[in-house]
Amino acid sequence: MDDTxxxxxxxxxxxxxxxxxxRALRDVSFPVRRGRILGIVGESGSGKSTVLWSILxxxxxxAEVTSGRIAFQGRDLLGLDDxxxxxxxGEKISVVFQDPMTSQIPVLPYARQFSDILYRRxxxxxxxxxxxxxxxxxxxxxxxxxxxxAYPHQFSGGMRQRAAIAMSMLxxxxxxxxxxxxxxxxxxxxxxxxxxxxxxxxxxxxxxxxVSHNLGLIAEMCDDVVVMYAGEVVETGEVRDIFHNARxxxxxxxxxxxxxxxxxxGGRLPVIPGDIPDLSAxxxxxxxxxxxxxxxxxxxxxxxxxxxxxxxxxxxxxxEGPGADPDxxxxxxxxxxxxxxxxxxxxxxxxxxxxxxxxxGLNVRFGTMGPIRARIRGVRDPFVDAVLDVxxxxxxxxxxxxVGESGSGKSTxxxxxxxxxxxxxxxxxxDGQSVENRPERRFKPLRRDMAMxxxxxxxxxxxxxxxxxxxxxxxxxxGAGGRDLNAEAERLADMVRLPRNFLSRYPHELSGGQARxxxxxxxxxLNPRLIIADEPTAGLDVSVQGxxxxxxADLQAEHGLGYLIITxxxxxxxxxxxxxxxxxxxxxxxxxxxxxxxxxxAHPYTHALVSGVxxxxxxxxxxxxxxxxxxxxxxxxxxxxxxxxPRCPFARPACREAKPPTxxxxxxxxxxxxxxxxPPERQN
Amino acid sequence: MAFYFVxxxxxxxxxxxxxxxxxxxxxxxxxxxxxxxxxxxRATPEAIAEYTARMRLxxxxxxxxxxxxxxxxxxDLGADVFSNRPVTAVIGDRIGFxxxxxxxxxGWAVLLGVPxxxxxxxxxxxxxxxxxxxxxxxxxxxxSFLVAIWSLLLFSLQLHWLPxxxxxxxxxxxxxxxxxxxPAFAIGLGWVGYLARMVRASMLEVLGEPYIRSARxxxxxxxxxxGGYALRVAILPTITLIGMGFGGxxxxxxxxxxxxxxxxxxxxxxDAVSDRNFPLVQGGVLVATAFYxxxxxxxxxxxxxxxxxxxxxx
Numbered sequence: 001m002d003d004t005x006x007x008x009x010x011x012x013x014x015x016x017x018x019x020x021x022x023r024a025l026r027d028v029s030f031p032v033r034r035g036r037i038l039g040i041v042g043e044s045g046s047g048k049s050t051v052l053w054s055i056l057x058x059x060x061x062x063a064e065v066t067s068g069r070i071a072f073q074g075r076d077l078l079g080l081d082d083x084x085x086x087x088x089x090g091e092k093i094s095v096v097f098q099d100p101m102t103s104q105i106p107v108l109p110y111a112r113q114f115s116d117i118l119y120r121r122x123x124x125x126x127x128x129x130x131x132x133x134x135x136x137x138x139x140x141x142x143x144x145x146x147x148x149x150a151y152p153h154q155f156s157g158g159m160r161q162r163a164a165i166a167m168s169m170l171x172x173x174x175x176x177x178x179x180x181x182x183x184x185x186x187x188x189x190x191x192x193x194x195x196x197x198x199x200x201x202x203x204x205x206x207x208x209x210x211v212s213h214n215l216g217l218i219a220e221m222c223d224d225v226v227v228m229y230a231g232e233v234v235e236t237g238e239v240r241d242i243f244h245n246a247r248x249x250x251x252x253x254x255x256x257x258x259x260x261x262x263x264x265x266g267g268r269l270p271v272i273p274g275d276i277p278d279l280s281a282x283x284x285x286x287x288x289x290x291x292x293x294x295x296x297x298x299x300x301x302x303x304x305x306x307x308x309x310x311x312x313x314x315x316x317x318x319x320e321g322p323g324a325d326p327d328x329x330x331x332x333x334x335x336x337x338x339x340x341x342x343x344x345x346x347x348x349x350x351x352x353x354x355x356x357x358x359x360x361g362l363n364v365r366f367g368t369m370g371p372i373r374a375r376i377r378g379v380r381d382p383f384v385d386a387v388l389d390v391x392x393x394x395x396x397x398x399x400x401x402x403v404g405e406s407g408s409g410k411s412t413x414x415x416x417x418x419x420x421x422x423x424x425x426x427x428x429x430x431d432g433q434s435v436e437n438r439p440e441r442r443f444k445p446l447r448r449d450m451a452m453x454x455x456x457x458x459x460x461x462x463x464x465x466x467x468x469x470x471x472x473x474x475x476x477x478x479g480a481g482g483r484d485l486n487a488e489a490e491r492l493a494d495m496v497r498l499p500r501n502f503l504s505r506y507p508h509e510l511s512g513g514q515a516r517x518x519x520x521x522x523x524x525x526l527n528p529r530l531i532i533a534d535e536p537t538a539g540l541d542v543s544v545q546g547x548x549x550x551x552x553a554d555l556q557a558e559h560g561l562g563y564l565i566i567t568x569x570x571x572x573x574x575x576x577x578x579x580x581x582x583x584x585x586x587x588x589x590x591x592x593x594x595x596x597x598x599x600x601x602a603h604p605y606t607h608a609l610v611s612g613v614x615x616x617x618x619x620x621x622x623x624x625x626x627x628x629x630x631x632x633x634x635x636x637x638x639x640x641x642x643x644x645x646p647r648c649p650f651a652r653p654a655c656r657e658a659k660p661p662t663x664x665x666x667x668x669x670x671x672x673x674x675x676x677x678x679p680p681e682r683q684n
Numbered sequence: 685m686a687f688y689f690v691x692x693x694x695x696x697x698x699x700x701x702x703x704x705x706x707x708x709x710x711x712x713x714x715x716x717x718x719x720x721x722x723x724x725x726r727a728t729p730e731a732i733a734e735y736t737a738r739m740r741l742x743x744x745x746x747x748x749x750x751x752x753x754x755x756x757x758x759x760d761l762g763a764d765v766f767s768n769r770p771v772t773a774v775i776g777d778r779i780g781f782x783x784x785x786x787x788x789x790x791g792w793a794v795l796l797g798v799p800x801x802x803x804x805x806x807x808x809x810x811x812x813x814x815x816x817x818x819x820x821x822x823x824x825x826x827x828s829f830l831v832a833i834w835s836l837l838l839f840s841l842q843l844h845w846l847p848x849x850x851x852x853x854x855x856x857x858x859x860x861x862x863x864x865x866x867p868a869f870a871i872g873l874g875w876v877g878y879l880a881r882m883v884r885a886s887m888l889e890v891l892g893e894p895y896i897r898s899a900r901x902x903x904x905x906x907x908x909x910x911g912g913y914a915l916r917v918a919i920l921p922t923i924t925l926i927g928m929g930f931g932g933x934x935x936x937x938x939x940x941x942x943x944x945x946x947x948x949x950x951x952x953x954x955d956a957v958s959d960r961n962f963p964l965v966q967g968g969v970l971v972a973t974a975f976y977x978x979x980x981x982x983x984x985x986x987x988x989x990x991x992x993x994x995x996x997x998x
Contacts, residue, residue: 087903089902089903090901090903090904094902097897097901103898104895104898106993107917107990107991108916116899116912119905120903151993153993
C-alpha cells in the first residue's frame, strides 16, 4: 500500500452532550491515494468535517474516538501526543478553511501570519519573508513584496482565499485538507480557486482532501469521492463511477436532487423526504432506510453489507444478500430515488399585464464620509452609487430572479424596494402607487402586502420566541383584530408543511430547512401579494432546498404571489425564475426570460456567470483557465466606460470609453453591452 | 488619522466645556450669598464686599462664566479663597499624589487581572477558573472604601507592616512607595476581579473563533496561540473598559485619599467643597475631567494602534 498516504480505517467517534452520546462517526474507512484529490461529499450532519478534524487532532473537547485508526505515512495519528501532532500540523498536513473572512486573524499582518507558520524552521526573518512573498506571487497576489505587510481586512474576499491557500502550501505539505474551500466565494472566484488548487497540486505534488457539499466542485476537482451520510461512509469510488454509476440510493438521490443536474426546468424539483436521523438514539439497520424509497424490511434490521464494486465500495442491501436486486442500479438518467411530488391541481395562473411591483430608474447611494471630512479632503462627492438606474417589474404570479455576485447591489436594491433604505432617485411603485421614501407610518400598511424572507434562516428569527410566536408575530404587529392566534399558527404551519408540534419549539431546535419554513410562514402570515426573498436557499442542503422551492412554487400557484428572488445560485434560478435580471456593480446588465438568457447570454458577464458554475459531471469539466479573471471592483473605484470592461474577455477599446446604453433585443429582453454575444441576426 | 485626532480633541474640549458649565451653574444655584457661605455669617461687610468684588460675584453669571473660561484658557484657574495662592499651584502640589495612586491602582489590577483571566479562559472549569471566579465576584462586590478601612486596620494597626496615613516624606522614594501600597491596593482590588472576568469572557469567545482554530491547525504552540494571537484580540474590549474605569477610580481615589489622609486632588476637592472654596472646587473638577477624557482618548488610540481594522476606519 505504498501509494496510500492517509488511511482512515474503522473510525468511530462520539460527542458527549447533555442529551447523551451522539454517535457522530461510525466505522468510517477510506484510503487517500498519494497525488490524488479526494472529495468527501455529504450534507450537513454527515460528519464530513468531523473526519477532517479528527485527522488534524483538533476535535472539540467533548469528542471521544471510540475505535479506529488514522494512519498517515505509516503512523497512527490518533496515538500521537500533542507535541508530535503539532509537528505534523502545518508541516506535513495543512488546511484551507471555508471562510477566509473569519479564519485569518484580523490584527496581525500577513507577514507575521506566514512567518509564524514557519516557526519550526531555522530560517532568518528575511528568508521566511522571502518564502512567503514567493508563495503569494505563486497564488497570484499582485505586488506580493508590499502586499505581505497588509492585514486580512485590506484584501478582497478572493485575495484572502488566495492568501489562505498560500499559507497552507507554505511548508510544502504532503497532504492538504480543504474544508468547503469555495463555499464563501462568488461563482467567478470559485472557478479561479479550483484552477489554482489544481495547479498547485501538480506543482507541489501534494495530495488533497476536499470536504464539500457542492457536487459541482467535487466533480470538477476530484479524482476519488467518499460519500457520507449521518456519520457513515455509504459509498466510495472514483469520480466517474460515483457520478455516472452510483450504487447507493443516497448517492443517487443526492445527484438527482441537484438542480444543476435536473435538465427539465419549470417543473418540481426532486427531494429526499424526511430528516437526518437522530444520532443519539440507538441505530439498527441501514442509516438511510428511513428516507430511502427503496427500503426493504431487511434494511431496518440488518446492517447493510459493504460491497466492493467497480472502483470502490457501497453499503447497501440492494447490492448483495437476500435483498439484492439485479436491476439495481438503474441506468443513469432514470430518476430512481429522488421523489417528485405531483404538482398541485391548481393551474398556475397566467401572469397578468399589470405589474405588482414596478421600479423605474432607481438609485441608492451611500455616504462614504462625513461632510466636514469630505470638505477637508477636497472630496466633492463623498458618496458611492450602490444601485444605479435600475428598472424592473414583477407581475402577480411571476418570479423574477435578481442575480449577481457580492457587491452587485442586489440586496441593497431589495432593501430599497422595501423602504428599509432611502431612495436617492427614481421610483418604486407597488400596485400602481408610488411608495418610495414614504415615512414608515405611511408605509406600514403596505408591509402587509410586501413580505421579506431573510437570508439567514436561523439568524433572522429571535432566539427567545417560540415558533408559534414567531409565525404569528406579523399578525400581532399589524393588529390581528381578535383573530385566534393559535388557529392562525396552526393554519400557517400546515401551509408550509411544518408539523404542528414544532410550534412550541425555539429556533435553535430547528434544522436549516425547518427554520426556513418558519421564515416562509412568517412571510405568508399576512397574505402578502409580493415576497422578496433574499437567498431563500442559502445554507440549505440539496435535498431540502428542493422542498422549499417546491413549497414556494405551490404557494405561488395557489395565491398568485409575485416573487422577487435575490440570489447568486444560478442552478436554482434556472428552475424557479420566469425572468432573470443580472446586476453588476449596481447596474442591470441583462434582463430577460430565464430560459432565453441561460440558453444564449447576451452580456459577457452573464456568460461568465452561467458558464462559471462547476457542473456536477466529471465529464463536463471546464478547460483550465477558462475562469474569468479579476474580482468585482470596489464601488469606490468604478471603472470608466463599461463597469465590466476590465474583466471582460471580449472588451474592445470602445468599452472603456462610454457607459453602454441599454439595448432591447425583444420587448422582454434587454442588455447593456456594446458588443453582445448574441448572434446579430437575433437582434432587431 | 489626523482628522480623527483633531475631531476627538474638539469633542473633548466640548465635553470639558459642558462639564464646566454644569458645575458653574450648580455652584451658583446653591441658595444664599456665596460670599457669606464662603466667609461665614460673622464676616464683616467690608470683607464680604471685598470678596464679592474679587470673585466678580456682582456681575451676571454668564459674564462670570466667560471670564472663568477665558482665564482658564490662559492657564489661570483663579486663586484659593483663603490662602490666595493660585489654584494651579495648589493642584500642582497635589496632582502627583493622585496620579501615582490612580495609575498604581489600575496598574497592579491590570498586571494581575489580565493573566488571571487568560488562565481561567484557557482552562475553563478548572480550579484556577473557579477560584478566580469566586474571588472576582467577591472583590467586585466590596466597595473600595471598605477595603481601604479594613486593610488599614489589618496591615497598619494590627500587623504594623505598612504606614497608615500620609504620603511619605518628600524626597524619600521608598517611604512614599510604602505609603502608596495600601491605598493602591484598596482602589485596585475590585478591578482585579472585574478585569479577570472581562478578559476571561472575551478570551473564551476569541478562543472559539475560526482563526484560532487555523493557528492550531498550522501547529502553532499553545503559548503563542494564547499570548500572541488570542490575547491580541481579546484585550481590545478590555482596553476600553480600563479607559472608562479610570472614571470610577477617580472617585475611589477620593475615598482612599480621605481615609489614608493623602494630600491628593481628591482630598483637596472634598475639603474645598466643605469650605465652599469654589475656585479650588472648579479647578479640581476641571483637572479631573480633563484627566478622564485624556485617558479615554488614549485608550481609543491604543485600540487603534492594536487593531488595524479600527486604524483604517479612522
